[in-house]
Amino acid sequence: MSDETEASVAGAEEDAALADEAKGRSKKKLALLIAIPLLVVGGGVGAWQAHLLPFGKGGEKAAAHGGAGAKEAPGARILLSVPSATANLDNGAGRTVYVKMTASIEFEGAESEASLKDRLPEVEDIFQTYLHESRPQDLHGSGFYRLREALLRRLRVAFAPVNVSNVYITELLTQ
Structure with a gap:
């Protein structure tokens, strides 16, 4: 076993x-x-x-x-450069303060870049108006973010059927 x-x-x-x-x-x-x-x-x-x-x-x-000869699609993103905008700020103290801003705007759903370039004076007016209403203190710290958001909001209202997806501020100088 x-x-x-x-x-x-x-x-x-x-x-x-x-x-x-x-x-x-x-x-x-x-x-x-x-x-x-x-x-x-x-x-x-x-x-x-x-x-x-x-x-x-x-x-x-x-x-x-x-493709070299590719057409812009209606839903494509278009980046439009805006010329420098110079404005005097609302200082209130009697001393003049100038600001110079250069930006690019990103659009979605526009037909062509040429149709957007025709409305460039309207964009410049929006920039000038907002900058003239601003004070020097408004552009420091988180004011830069508020500036970008306010411009984006105003541009979206002005270009209503076309979506303004972003505003890129490339230069902001104050003197």
Whole structure:
């Protein structure tokens, strides 16, 4: 009987070792079955974000930016540079304080850059009016953020059907 018990114990140990090895292989297979699709999907999303795919909106943007004679799409973003605006600030103390500001405006949904350039005097008027109403203290610290937000709000009202998505202030000098 001792031979039979030793053989059954040895067989049980072999079965346990095979079961542990099978569990290890099944975990590796499961990890591969999960990792490979994630890598494929991640690579596809990365290619779409980088506009490398020939289909979908990503490919259209790549073709539009790559083509020399590409027309501006109605939903495209247009960046319009505004000439420097110089204004005197409302100081109230009798001393004249001047401010010079240069900015660029980002539009979405405009038909063409030429139609926006026709309205450039209106943009300059909005800038001049707001700057003239401001005080020198208004432009320090977080006032720079308030200036940008106020101009953005006024431009959105003036260009109502077209979305003004951002105002980039490239230069702001006070004297």
